[in-house]
Amino acid sequence: MATPDSSIGAKLQSLPRTLLYLILLLATSLPLIYGELAGGVSVPNQPLGAAVDFYAALMKIPPGKTVLLETDWTNSTRGENGGEFDAILRILMARGIKFAVFSTADPQAPQVAMDDIATINALRVQKGQKAYVRWTDWVNLGYFPNSEGTLNALAGNLATAFNGKKDVKPGGGLVDVFESPVLKGYTKLTDIPAVILVTASATSTVMIERLSGKVPLDFMVTGVMGPETQVYYSSKQLEGLVIGLKGVYDLETLMKQGLNGQGPDAVPSQKYAGLDVPPVNDNLGTGKGSAYYPTLHFALALLILAVIVGNVGMLLTRKRTAQ
Amino acid sequence: MDLLAQAGAGLNFWNAPSGSAELIIKIVLALVLSGAFFFGLIAAPANLRRPIVGVFTFLAGLFYVTYWLWPSAIARDPGQAPLNPVEGVAFWLEDALPQVANFSNILTAFLLGLGVYSVARIHVGKLVKRQRDWEFSLVLIASMLLMILFGYWNWFNRHSPTGGLLEDPANWHFQQFASDMLFDGLLQQMDAAMFSMIAFYILSAAYRAFRIRSVEATILLAAALIVMLSLMGAVAYKWGNNSFIQTHPNLSLEAIAGWLSDNVQTPSIRGIDFGVGIGSLAMGLRIWLNLERQEAS
Numbered sequence: 040m041a042t043p044d045s046s047i048g049a050k051l052q053s054l055p056r057t058l059l060y061l062i063l064l065l066a067t068s069l070p071l072i073y074g075e076l077a078g079g080v081s082v083p084n085q086p087l088g089a090a091v092d093f094y095a096a097l098m099k100i101p102p103g104k105t106v107l108l109e110t111d112w113t114n115s116t117r118g119e120n121g122g123e124f125d126a127i128l129r130i131l132m133a134r135g136i137k138f139a140v141f142s143t144a145d146p147q148a149p150q151v152a153m154d155d156i157a158t159i160n161a162l163r164v165q166k167g168q169k170a171y172v173r174w175t176d177w178v179n180l181g182y183f184p185n186s187e188g189t190l191n192a193l194a195g196n197l198a199t200a201f202n203g204k205k206d207v208k209p210g211g212g213l214v215d216v217f218e219s220p221v222l223k224g225y226t227k228l229t230d231i232p233a234v235i236l237v238t239a240s241a242t243s244t245v246m247i248e249r250l251s252g253k254v255p256l257d258f259m260v261t262g263v264m265g266p267e268t269q270v271y272y273s274s275k276q277l278e279g280l281v282i283g284l285k286g287v288y289d290l291e292t293l294m295k296q297g298l299n300g301q302g303p304d305a306v307p308s309q310k311y312a313g314l315d316v317p318p319v320n321d322n323l324g325t326g327k328g329s330a331y332y333p334t335l336h337f338a339l340a341l342l343i344l345a346v347i348v349g350n351v352g353m354l355l356t357r358k359r360t361a362q
Numbered sequence: 363m364d365l366l367a368q369a370g371a372g373l374n375f376w377n378a379p380s381g382s383a384e385l386i387i388k389i390v391l392a393l394v395l396s397g398a399f400f401f402g403l404i405a406a407p408a409n410l411r412r413p414i415v416g417v418f419t420f421l422a423g424l425f426y427v428t429y430w431l432w433p434s435a436i437a438r439d440p441g442q443a444p445l446n447p448v449e450g451v452a453f454w455l456e457d458a459l460p461q462v463a464n465f466s467n468i469l470t471a472f473l474l475g476l477g478v479y480s481v482a483r484i485h486v487g488k489l490v491k492r493q494r495d496w497e498f499s500l501v502l503i504a505s506m507l508l509m510i511l512f513g514y515w516n517w518f519n520r521h522s523p524t525g526g527l528l529e530d531p532a533n534w535h536f537q538q539f540a541s542d543m544l545f546d547g548l549l550q551q552m553d554a555a556m557f558s559m560i561a562f563y564i565l566s567a568a569y570r571a572f573r574i575r576s577v578e579a580t581i582l583l584a585a586a587l588i589v590m591l592s593l594m595g596a597v598a599y600k601w602g603n604n605s606f607i608q609t610h611p612n613l614s615l616e617a618i619a620g621w622l623s624d625n626v627q628t629p630s631i632r633g634i635d636f637g638v639g640i641g642s643l644a645m646g647l648r649i650w651l652n653l654e655r656q657e658a659s
Contacts, residue, residue: 063565083599114550115557188466199460203377209526266627273628285593336594345569
């Protein structure tokens with residue numbers, strides 16, 4: 040009967056799963072708790088070019104215009120998409136840009152988006168700012184089960200694609216969305232300055248297939264979707280791209296510091312040299328990107344450490360076997 | 363055919379004022395006709411059923427294929443008449459597109475309904491027959507009924523003339539609190555909790571399986587390490603905050619990760635995308651032209 044290998048190499052390769060899980064639990068929750076107690080942790084950061092382009096594109100949209108905001112995420116990816124959606128809402132609300140929300144991926148998505156809008160609105164009211172009013176400042180177009188068909192129709196004609204859609208007018212019940220200040224006068228897709236997609240699903244590919252080249256597109260995707268979406272950013276089919284939690288933190292850094300500004304913390308950008316893109320000072324406090332970013336550090340560090348430990352164990356075992 | 367191209371915003375043959383008797387009659391008629399067609403298809407002989415499905419599949423696909431390939435009208439003015447038959451077809455396709463998109467949305471919504479019917483049929487059967495683990499079926503059916511009840515109750519309230527008041531939680535009633543508790547308090551939190559478990563599996567799998575046993579595995583590990591380190595802002599900042607990296611910016615973590623992304627990852631994914639695209643086209647053609655079925659038979 041073979042005796043179990045009790046060498047260091049074997050031990051390093053067979054750490055109990057429970058121990059790994061416990062370390063992960065601590066590594067992810069302690070930074071969150073510390074950050075909450077300390078009122079946020081500032082991590083040095085150099086925003087990536089894709090996020091800089093996203094921010095610059097958003098900041099050039101004139102206040103009062105309406106953007107289409109496709110929201111295709113639920114709370115399963117709130118760690119990334121939740122932060123992205125918060126950031127985009129804060130920028131749009133701070134700049135007075137109206138938006139029409141719709142989803143083509145998940146029936147739960149419009150409700151999740153509305154809850155998020157309510158949360159940001161509550162925060163704005165708490166800080167003495169004007170609430171973004173449904174119907175006047177934003178509308179909910181609802182859920183469209185067929186992404187290809189809907190986006191194809193949208194590419195053809197904005198007014199007919201959303202023909203018959205109604206939203207709640209305060210004190211007026213259900214009224215056609217094209218009578219709201221948000222979409223009144225908008226008929227063609229080219230009237231819209233940008234379509235923004237926050238997604239955790241393949242609707243990004245469908246949007247590229249149907250709308251690319253017809254309207255400026257800006258995407259916010261999960262880290263897992265980053266590589267496949269990067270392809271469209273590299274080929275200039277996207278104006279800007281925010282990927283995962285790092286992208287959210289990049290955006291929040293830019294919201295706080297601006298681009299090519301005068302302050303010591305302003306983010307420099309050669310691409311936008313001579314163009315001062317100001318920060319968005321909405322005074323709503325720390326965003327989800329800033330709150331979760333330290334946790335990402337610890338989780339990634341733990342992942343790297345676990346791989347190193349496993350490989351060191353393997354090398355030690357090989358060496359011992361060879362001897 | 364003109365009926366399909368009534369694309370003007372507002373009321374047309376395919377819709378009616380919200381809550382009107384006309385709308386209800388149209389919905390009932392559509393359901394009766396669809397039901398008659400569906401059951402007629404089931405009752406039809408098998409050798410007749412296949413060509414019927416084939417014809418409908420072909421017609422459904424033909425619209426989008428024609429829309430894609432036909433020269434589209436440029437800078438069309440509202441009310442403008444077509445200059446020639448080619449432009450006439452282009453106008454018709456453009457006008458009919460939103461109606462066809464509505465059809466596809468309604469058909470896809472029926473698929474959701476089919477899913478609900480399927481889940482209910484299996485679990486109610488299990489419950490009635492008291493099969494193994496029927497308790498889980500009971501929880502599922504009860505959860506579904508509660509969500510439907512409070513979801514629709516809340517929905518009707520919110521879409522009433524005074525629905526706007528419900529934007530403020532101070533005006534909520536029992537049904538709003540119940541709906542909020544079921545959707546946000548339970549479903550969404552369980553959704554997030556279930557997804558977060560992936561982190562544990564990723565860590566465990568990386569620890570046990572990510573071994574540098576070959577040159578390829580070593581290259582993969584090195585690339586993964588660089589990309590992961592570049593995502594850690596504090597590490598990337600520390601790495602780049604010295605005179606050597608500042609005079610050689612191409613050696614910063616962001617630059618190396620960016621090079622990997624632009625020159626290794628993106629071209630590879632493009633290659634895969636081309637392959638997938640060609641495969642999808644071939645599969646789409648087989649389905650559209652009903653070739654798949656003939657071969658299978």
